[in-house]
Amino acid sequence: MISLVIPTYNESGNIGLLIKRVDGVLKESGHPYEVIIVDDNSPDRTWKVAQALCGEYPDLRVIRRVNERGLARAVVRGWEEARGHILAVMDGDLQHPPETLTLLIKALERDGADISVASRNVKGGGVSRWNVFRRIMSWSATLMATWVLPGTLRTIRDPMSGYFALRRSVIQGCRLKPEGYKILLEVLGRGRYRRVDEIPYTFVEREQGGSKLGPRQYGEFMVHLLRLSWETGELKRFLKFSLVGVSGIFVNMGMLTFLTWNGLGYLPSGVFAVETAIVTNFLFNEFWSFSDFSKRSPGLFNRMKRFVGFNLFCTGGAGINLGVLWFLTGYVGIHYLISNLFGISMATLWNYGMNANITWESARAERK
Ligand code: GDD
Ligand code: MN
DSSP, rough: OOOEEESSSHHHHHHHHHHHHHHHHHHHHHHHHHEEEEEEOOOOHHHHHHHHHHOTTTTEEEESHHHHHHHHHHHHHHHHHOOOOOHHHOOOSSSSSTHHHHHHHHHTTTTTOSSSEESSSSTTTTEOOHHHHHHHHHHHHHHHHHHHHHHHHHHHTTTTOOOOOHHHHTTOOOOOOOOTTTTHHHHHHHOOSSOEEEEEEEEEEEESOOOOOOHHHHHHHHHHHHHHHTTTTHHHHHHHHEEEEHHHHHHHHHHHHHHHTOOOHHHHHHHHHHHHOOOOOOOHHIIIITHHHHHOOHHHHHHHHHHHHHHHHHHHHHHHHHHHHIIIIIIIIHHHHHHHHHHHHHHHHHHHHIIIITTGGGGGGOOO
């Protein structure tokens, strides 16, 4: 059985057409199904409009949450009441084309995926008429999430998607407690799964009503990311990496001080200082921050490959480091040791994102 959950808040103008189209698609799938609308007591009485449809659609159920608000938790509530072996979620505003659901189900049933995600960021997918600002917002949210949760999200191109399906077993026994909008992050962060498939779709413009995404939801997104990265252990890895970075600061600053004392100019000294720190940092990361992966990918050749990758990204980081040093000292006139500290901080952000996601790519948390 397929259980499709549709969270709604002020969607009275969309719900009629949506249910009609969804019902048609699900009927054709040949599976028994149920559609569960979870409405947070919408002022426009979406719940009432939906309830009125139950006579015409016997497989439709409506849950009205009176004291709670929030997209992601509404979805969790719907899944709690669901009976299907396949759980799915779709927006209630027709921005997610219902026909894609057929492909999401097929990916689970026929292709053996555990989770199938409708994706804007794989070939064939996209958004319609989005301005630069919206694209940047969406892109930076994805980047930020991937940076904080490299092990969870590395291979997923559209972790911000709110349209996906999964086997019930993926979240069986997991306590989902998402904050805000992004229910997929929660499923990927806490679920048990092997294979995630992405199915292209085009995010359609809204005809009726408006988005409920606002400043509050951005705040909740940050809290959610932090919480997930802590509870999945990924934040711990970043803290280790940062500690290694701190050790690198001492190596770097010590070397810089030593060389400038011996009469070398601060820029060439800076180059040597950075190079030395890259080597010591690699060793600490290889045998400590990322030791779990290093163990899974042993051998001198793999290690050398990682060392080359680490060097390349850290050279980029060193570029950032030196650029900041040059700018702050040459243009702003700040003391070069202080400038160097700023440079190192910027480089650390870059280095972690790149190395966690690429050099030690299997930083992916083991999923029991
Ligand atoms: N029950 C409930 N409670 N539903 C809500 C709430 C809430 O507090 N807030 C929003 N919804 C419902 C909306 O009524 C709509 O059906 C759906 O959740 C998506 O909300 P929108 O406000 O339309 O979101 P969006 O268009 O900006 O973004 C959507 O698309 C993204 C891209 O796929 C969301 O689904 C994102 O999660 C998704 O990533
Ligand atoms: Mn929408």
